[in-house]
Amino acid sequence: MAVEKDLPHTCSQGEKGQCPNEARRDFLKYSSILTAFAFMPNMAVKAADLKLEEKLVSAFEKVNVTLNINGKKRKLSIEPRTTLLDLLREQLNLTGTKKGCDYGQCGACTVHVDGQRVLSCLSLAAMQDGKKITTIEGLADGHELHPMQAAFIKHDGFQCGYCTPGQIMSAVACIREGHADSDDEIREYMSGNICRCGAYPNIVNAIKEVKNGGQKV
């Protein structure tokens, strides 16, 4: 669980301190500790045997990190096993980034870290200290859609839309990297983003339009 420090918390309903999210957060905090004990008989027993309480405690210790997320600096205290994807979705309510497989196989969770596209489901949040994270929520310029977002709408680059945030983050990177010079190249360098609905041809068209339009991405 990440606990936000130095930040007005993000709950939109209710008074501070009565936010349903906060209660939920506390519940999760306790329940995750209980679950952790339940799943770790070995470790608990070993710790007791070897008098390694210190180590057991340190397994629950949080890691302090400072992340720049969509232009905002956030100081967070994170449990080591939290993935960047879970941090974004569960703790920061940035649910634009999607969880498809959680195992690196679909690309739905693609975000930019220091300008490079990566999979947030296979990244530990604790390992991102000092990094600049951009999610789909951070792509538009105020109310002005990013050219790639506009092109996806124009070309019907989606049906259900579940893969779309990942597709768009990947598509922007694909052009920035210089890998969008032909249909084949676009297909190859977009292969890390699976679309169950099969919107692929329209996605390629959207990317081509942005690339050929020469807009800044």
Added chain:
Amino acid sequence: MNQFQYVQPAKSKAAIDTVTKDQTAMFIAGGTNLLDLMKRGIVTPEKLVDINKLPLKKIQKENGAVRIGALALNGETAEDKLVLEKHPLLSQALNAGASAQLRNMATVGGNMLQRTRCPYFYDTALPCNKREPGTGCGALEGYNRMHAIFGHSEKCIAVHPSDMSVALAALDATVLVSGPKGDRKIPFADFHRLPGDTPHIETNLQKGELILAVDLPENPYTKNIHYLKIRDRASYAFALISVAAALDLDGSNIRSARLAMGGVAHKPWRLTEAENFLAGKPATETTFRQAADLAMRGAKAFEHNKFKLKLGPNAIVQALKNAAGVA
């Protein structure tokens, strides 16, 4: 995922000490394989030693060799000028692996050490000698379509899934490591192991040993090279079979050749006999076919991967033709 402690040392020595002393500690680099395995409960370290603060990212010339730091990313290595100029085969192999996103995360050190994709290894409800020594090999009599045709044992028929490592095998790489007993160099051919009776021991790396870099010696294979990868879909899938082929041509004659295969064994499979056969021969489909037949000697398939006995030689011939530019 189990709970673990997280540490990020600034010095290699501290990282090595921690992993050497603590049985349950592991290095983490890109995390793309380790986190996947941890989420599934296949690997359960209680301490993760993040090595990303260590200065192991550089790609540079070193005594005529190209030295690639263990933390160089797969993507940046594939597009590195020096690698493209001196070892384009490695670049092709890297680009054939995973996806653009994963290549931006995966490191060269981590890539060599990635675990097999055998479904019996991945499913903790099924037997697997590699995951749980002594439980048996589920694939032996099970669904073994992706599995080995060379070097397998009764205990394990899994294959090594790395594309990069196939090119490193062909290019005579050396792995530089540092451990509790000091530094040493491991020739790539001795880095990975065959399964034998101990399929859970996959490399000759000792507990606590950290990969620092990989060296690629100068060679003439800068032009006539090809990495051919055959898989179930056009991209973003592991190899059924892959072939790294490199030729040094004198007109239409072969001065020397380098050949290795992926997807066929527990380690990248170097085809030395075929290489020796090719040296001094004309670069024609006939010679390539003879070399491929030689390379396939001793292959043994299982119920579902017999197709590899045909696909293998065809892939070798095609890779050599592509490398030589022979239609």
